[in-house]
Amino acid sequence: MDEYSVDIHKTEQDENQEQPLLERKELTPRQIVAELDKHIVGQNEAKRSVAVVVRNRYRRQQLEQGLQDEIIPKNIIMIGPTGVGKTEIARRLAKLVDAPFIKVEATKFTEVGYVGRDVESIIRDLVETAIRMVKAERTAAVEDQARAAAELRILDMLQPLPNKGKLGTAIGNIFGGPVHEESSADNSEEAKNKEADIRRRRVWLRDQLSKGTLDKELLEIEVEDSSSNPTFGMEGMGIDMAGILGSMMPKKMIKRKVSIGEAKRLLTQEEAEKLIDNEEVTQTAIQRAEQSGIVFLDEIDKIAGGQGGHGPDVSRGGVQRDILPIVEGCTVMTKYGPVKTDYVLFIAAGAFHVCKPSDLMPELQGRFPIRVNLDNLSKDDLRRILLEPEHSLLQQYQALLAVDGVNVEFAEDGIDALAEIADQVNCNTDNIGARRLHTILEKVLEDLLYDAPEQASGLIRIDRPFVEEKLRDVAQNQDLSRFIL
Numbered sequence: 001m002d003e004y005s006v007d008i009h010k011t012e013q014d015e016n017q018e019q020p021l022l023e024r025k026e027l028t029p030r031q032i033v034a035e036l037d038k039h040i041v042g043q044n045e046a047k048r049s050v051a052v053v054v055r056n057r058y059r060r061q062q063l064e065q066g067l068q069d070e071i072i073p074k075n076i077i078m079i080g081p082t083g084v085g086k087t088e089i090a091r092r093l094a095k096l097v098d099a100p101f102i103k104v105e106a107t108k109f110t111e112v113g114y115v116g117r118d119v120e121s122i123i124r125d126l127v128e129t130a131i132r133m134v135k136a137e138r139t140a141a142v143e144d145q146a147r148a149a150a151e152l153r154i155l156d157m158l159q160p161l162p163n164k165g166k167l168g169t170a171i172g173n174i175f176g177g178p179v180h181e182e183s184s185a186d187n188s189e190e191a192k193n194k195e196a197d198i199r200r201r202r203v204w205l206r207d208q209l210s211k212g213t214l215d216k217e218l219l220e221i222e223v224e225d226s227s228s229n230p231t232f233g234m235e236g237m238g239i240d241m242a243g244i245l246g247s248m249m250p251k252k253m254i255k256r257k258v259s260i261g262e263a264k265r266l267l268t269q270e271e272a273e274k275l276i277d278n279e280e281v282t283q284t285a286i287q288r289a290e291q292s293g294i295v296f297l298d299e300i301d302k303i304a305g306g307q308g309g310h311g312p313d314v315s316r317g318g319v320q321r322d323i324l325p326i327v328e329g330c331t332v333m334t335k336y337g338p339v340k341t342d343y344v345l346f347i348a349a350g351a352f353h354v355c356k357p358s359d360l361m362p363e364l365q366g367r368f369p370i371r372v373n374l375d376n377l378s379k380d381d382l383r384r385i386l387l388e389p390e391h392s393l394l395q396q397y398q399a400l401l402a403v404d405g406v407n408v409e410f411a412e413d414g415i416d417a418l419a420e421i422a423d424q425v426n427c428n429t430d431n432i433g434a435r436r437l438h439t440i441l442e443k444v445l446e447d448l449l450y451d452a453p454e455q456a457s458g459l460i461r462i463d464r465p466f467v468e469e470k471l472r473d474v475a476q477n478q479d480l481s482r483f484i485l
């Protein structure tokens, strides 16, 4: 039965001549790692592993159906201390691969029956993401057409076409303007002139509209009243009650005065909505979620252990049991229809400070065959994190301060000092990885950030003496740095 439904999607796709269903940017593992390298320093093992599983999904999709069905994704657990880039890798990966991706914290979920989100909402959210993705693609595909239709509607409001009656011309048909009774049977010279005038004006207006020169002018249009769409807090139910009720009730239209630019945007949206086949969007999205969806399960270590425990532990084992079928492959009912989770890729991550992956339920461990360790960040790594990533931390602060006319320059020895102190505080107090750089930079730049607007413009050089002077009192004192850095 499932195969049958898959086949249906395929033929629909072929007929519509759409782009291939799944990941379109087929990056090789090497390319994926190279992209990740732009944002994340080190952690090569983890980068390689995620790159390989992502590529494997693409490889699988190239195979014949029978074999495809046999190949299930190899899920990964990323193990590493806090602040070394686990979440960051997942976040960047999501942007790279053009697949539906969601990130959830395992701690958000509770065993069925307890207060909290149920694990099936993971899959519902994944489908929601897929729908948004496909919808955005389809909207982009019809955008030109929708914009032209919207501009035509605005044109008709600004300068309606007179009714031509017997004069009906090809142009009139194309424009299809509203009916105006007065000029109906009037065939006089005067009327013809008037009509020619109107047409000329329309041509001019049309040109102005598409150039955007009128975008600031105001116009009254009718739009759907979105404020009167209560959702009744029904998100947890697989059924879209609010959506069903909403579609049964007549749409309430309100008149709004908006700029022509805004009217173009609103009407383009409305026209695009008419051009998109929602059923096709849903089918494609479900298939994409099933076949290439990626779920990033963060903080998985926080639900490990706790079997037979007390207090807040009581539901941990339960959450694991609930997650298991989803990871193992089951069918989840969503408001768009049933979604199979067999081929969804799961990437889990956790610090595993107090427990080990072996504290997870054996069944669950088995569903995550690939383990990668992320390394602690060394002083040198910290230095590179300050400098190398695209839009690195230092660049961010430079840009922020430049807004107030203060130019900041980070000297080599200043950067050394920042990395050294971060490393030192990480060793002496808690190791919070790269997050330490944020706290330290905030502290070092505190006064500058405060004074910048009043400070006359100028160049400020942040070198070792500057850094040490700002941190002198805190960095030396362990107790103090625990609070401040």
Ligand SMILES: Nc1ncnc2c1ncn2[C@@H]1O[C@H](COP(=O)(O)OP(=O)(O)OP(=O)(O)O)[C@@H](O)[C@H]1O
Residues within 6 Å of the ligand: 039, 040, 041, 042, 043, 080, 081, 082, 083, 084, 085, 086, 087, 088, 089, 350, 351, 385, 389, 433, 434, 435
């Ligand atoms: N290797 C790295 N390269 C560049 N930036 C990093 C690296 N590691 C961490 N960071 C930065 O540090 C911050 C925290 O990293 P991230 O959220 O990935 O931590 P995490 O490993 O998920 O930690 P936790 O276990 O606490 O969730 C982010 O702003 C991230 O950009």
Ligand SMILES: [Mg+2]
Residues within 6 Å of the ligand: 086, 087, 088, 298, 299
């Ligand atoms: Mg994290």
